[in-house]
Amino acid sequence: MIARRPVLSLLVLALVLLAATAWTNRAHLAAFPSIISAYTAKEYCSCRYVMGNAADYCQGYVKQYVPTSGFLDDAEHKRVTASGLGRTSTAVWVSPHQGCRLMPEADSLH
Template identity: 60%
Template sequence: MNARKAFIRRRPFGSLALLVLLIIAGLMWNWRVQLQVFPSIISAYTAKEYCSCRFVMNNPAHYCQSYVKQWLPSTINEDALNKRITARGWGRESAAQWEGPRQGCRLSPPVP
């Protein structure tokens, strides 16, 4: 018991850093499902919002690219003929398809 107290007294910042790391590890374990899904959210958001900007609101491409720009990089491919947007970010790919003037855009599985 005295050895533990002596360690904390000798290294207070190291003990605090170890405690913070343990708390962060516990939070990451608790939120592991949400953290695994996060990369998919980036590409899905980009595809859906860009599709809505282009085909529902009829804005020009350069405006929509700046509208959906994020701090995290993503690539956008536009198929204007079929009104389909494919976005790739953080290794995940999502697609959005224009359904019609009343339905707007909808996320759909990417075409291989």
């Protein structure tokens, strides 16, 4: 079969290798959607409440190629919630010395 259909054989081999790579990295691939919202929430919180920058500047600072679907900056409580790729993450300002920290997943769901 390989001699008669080399292109199809290479395509099947490439798909098998891709599937094997995805399987061995499944934990990393599963964590990826959370990275988008967590990065946005944590970095915006640090930019805004630790460094004291303007909101417009911090929006540009955390902008990514993968867009976020939701964003909430609660200035009164110094709490930032960002959503992206189906995940929601919340970062909250703790203190001047500790900065911002991500809230555990159960606490960040509203």
